[in-house]
Amino acid sequence: MSGALTYLEPVIDCSAPALPAMIGPELERAANFAQAANAASTRRAYGTDFRIFTSWCQDRGLSALPARSEAVAAFLAYEAEQGAKPSTIGRRCAAIRYGHRLAGEPNPTADERVKAVLRGIRRTVGAAPRRMAPATADRIIAMAPRPDSTLTSLRDRALLLLGFAGAFRRSELVALDVADIERLPEGLRVTIRRGKTDQEGHGATIAIVRGEVACPVAAVVAWLEAAVITDGPVFRPIRRGGHVQPQRLTDRSVANIVKTHAERVGLDPAQFAGHSLRAGFLTSAAKRGASLFKMMATSRHKSTDTLAGYVRDQEIFRDHAGAGLL
Secondary structure, three states: OOOOOOOOOOOOOOOOOOOOHHHHHHHHHHHHHHHOOOOHHHHHHHHHHHHHHHHHHHHOOOOOOOOOHHHHHHHHHHHHHOOOOHHHHHHHHHHHHHHHHHOOOOOHHHOHHHHHHHHHHHHHHOOOOOOOOOOOHHHHHHHOOOOOOOHHHHHHHHHHHHHHHOOOOHHHHHHOEHHHEEEEOOEEEEEEOOEOOEOOOOOEEEEEEOOOOOOHHHHHHHHHHHHOOOOOEOOOOEEOOOEEOOOOOOHHHHHHHHHHHHHHOOOOHHHOOOHHHHHHHHHHHHHOOOOHHHHHHHHOOOOHHHHHHHHHHHOOOOOOOOOOOO
């Protein structure tokens, strides 16, 4: 069982002797569907978290699967003492819960003592997430490389400008295929097949308008034509010598590209990541007074709560109640 949970893949035994051999293919398909229940990035994160928990248990002679609630509580406290963020500790707990459910074992994280430890960690350490700096319109114009003849510059320019203009998450950017982009006189119509809040793949279509100073439409077209990409992934690795590879960039590559070009223009790369593109669009749109609903049409947020935060940040000094009092 522990081997089957190395990457926390769903446990469906296709070779169980008590089952008729004729349903083997159906069981195989069931296993594939079960594995798709969570995004690949989530499964990877859970796999890493569960291995960390397993190693901690082994060092102390404890069982990781099934685990006792006391062991889980002690592990979470240890992680907090080592400086892990509350968000990371919460994910570790979720991975332990997920692993036990897959194995058909009782969930040790449901114990009130474990919940109390989590609450105490959040109260003591704080649970406010670290916010990356937004790559606002002025910053993204500076960060986007000049459209010179090098393929890397053309790719990075297209990635940064499109990522900003469509308020893309990095996973959505690297998932784009040429077939998802339709060229129109007004700009681009881009189909996003699946997103963070759309795990069932209903899809969404957004418009990318042309720009006057740094045009995302022209940048995407220039990259695809220079790289001779007519189908498959839009954004790809480039080897030395300008050899464009057939596979997709990773979402980690998006973050690295953002950091590289932030540093190139004198910004602190530690303050920027893939989310800076999305945050930059929303911050810039809010500053220009765009409506929440127009922002949602591009960002695909399901709720106005998050977007309202961007608007509040930009209007914090506008019509302030204390203006003129002193």
